[in-house]
Amino acid sequence: MSFRTMGIGHLLFCPRVSSRLATNLCGVALKSPVLAAAGTFGYGVELAGVVDMAALGGIVTKGLSREPMNGNPAPRLYETSAGMLNSIGLQNIGVRAFVRDKLPALQSSGTQIFANVFGYTVEDYVEVIRVLEDAGALAGYELNVSCPNTKHGGMFFSNDPELLAEVVGAARAAVRSKRPLIVKLSPNVTKIEPLAQAAVDSGADALSLVNTFVGLAIDPHTRTTRIGNGFGGLSGPAIKPIALRLVYEAAKAVKVPIIGLGGIATGIDAAEFMIAGASAVQVGTANFWDPQSPLRVARELDDFLARENVARACDLVGTLKFPGK
Numbered sequence: 001m002s003f004r005t006m007g008i009g010h011l012l013f014c015p016r017v018s019s020r021l022a023t024n025l026c027g028v029a030l031k032s033p034v035l036a037a038a039g040t041f042g043y044g045v046e047l048a049g050v051v052d053m054a055a056l057g058g059i060v061t062k063g064l065s066r067e068p069m070n071g072n073p074a075p076r077l078y079e080t081s082a083g084m085l086n087s088i089g090l091q092n093i094g095v096r097a098f099v100r101d102k103l104p105a106l107q108s109s110g111t112q113i114f115a116n117v118f119g120y121t122v123e124d125y126v127e128v129i130r131v132l133e134d135a136g137a138l139a140g141y142e143l144n145v146s147c148p149n150t151k152h153g154g155m156f157f158s159n160d161p162e163l164l165a166e167v168v169g170a171a172r173a174a175v176r177s178k179r180p181l182i183v184k185l186s187p188n189v190t191k192i193e194p195l196a197q198a199a200v201d202s203g204a205d206a207l208s209l210v211n212t213f214v215g216l217a218i219d220p221h222t223r224t225t226r227i228g229n230g231f232g233g234l235s236g237p238a239i240k241p242i243a244l245r246l247v248y249e250a251a252k253a254v255k256v257p258i259i260g261l262g263g264i265a266t267g268i269d270a271a272e273f274m275i276a277g278a279s280a281v282q283v284g285t286a287n288f289w290d291p292q293s294p295l296r297v298a299r300e301l302d303d304f305l306a307r308e309n310v311a312r313a314c315d316l317v318g319t320l321k322f323p324g325k
């Protein structure tokens with residue numbers, strides 16, 4: 001089924017919270033292992049009237065930077081086969097406005113809130129965390145390291161183990177609270193293992209992967225790019241098999257929990273990520289056609305566990321078998 005043609009009949013259901021789904025991620029109790037992914041659920045507050053926030057496993061906020069950012073020129077989104085290209089440019093109101101204007105309402109939402117943090121220098125990341133450390137209500141941090149380091153000729157933090165270790169180590173030192181530090185890895189690398197290892201060695205409590213794949217869409221009539229800024233990040237069902245492979249490889253390489261994402265749209269997708277090695281999952285692009293997707297995915301995962309006689313979602317983690325081996 002095309003992602004464009006999915007109907008809205010599934011919007012009407014009563015979310016359930018099941019004991020099969022309850023889990024713990026780095027000391028944070030989650031009602032379910034299904035969270036809403038960064039940048040696809042706003043700051044969380046916008047959807048409070050639409051989604052039963054208290055039934056979610058958690059939400060990851062839109063990326064937060066030291067100063068407000070206007071983002072990239074339009075068009076910023078383009079639908080592709082079974083996916084979407086985006087180049088939002090990490091538009092956001094800045095960490096101080098988030099703490100002042102968004103966090104108070106989020107605090108009473110009844111879900112676990114993870115702040116997605118990004119920057120263009122190590123100092124940017126440290127400053128965002130410093131501001132958030134003084135604010136209440138957060139369950140943890142997710143570092144988006146898929147940004148160019150402007151002090152190192154624009155080389156991406158996520159693509160070089162040394163740059164990655166530097167930013168993760170500095171972020172680790174900036175976290176004075178017990179909040180876990182999750183590092184979100186980029187899939188745009190040849191081998192994920194050295195990057196997963198560098199992040200863990202420098203203080204990551206968990207890893208999330210994947211962020212979007214760099215892609216290009218072209219209008220052949222005008223011979224221009226479909227995205228104003230040129231390239232975009234590919235997400236949605238199209239990337240799921242590659243994301244699954246990367247989650248599997250990262251889970252084999254390190255001993256910390258992995259949060260898997262990339263094209264999850266159903267409970268079966270979520271189960272596959274957990275079997276590949278993910279302890280929790282996030283739902284991103286699916287929120288654009290149905291903001292209730294994380295709740296539906298959790299309900300479908302629960303149904304799958306019941307059908308398969310699996311007592312707890314965490315019993316699926318890392319159970320992949322290779323029949324040919």
Ligand SMILES: Cc1cc2nc3c(=O)[nH]c(=O)nc-3n(C[C@H](O)[C@H](O)[C@H](O)COP(=O)(O)O)c2cc1C
Nearest residue numbers: 037038039063086144210211235236262263284285
């Ligand atoms: C419109 C849009 C905005 C995003 N913004 C962020 C962001 O601010 N920080 C981040 O770490 N990831 C961001 N992402 C990446 C998603 O969180 C997720 O890693 C990616 O889309 C793959 O998951 P999916 O296929 O379920 O969407 C964004 C993705 C989309 C589509």
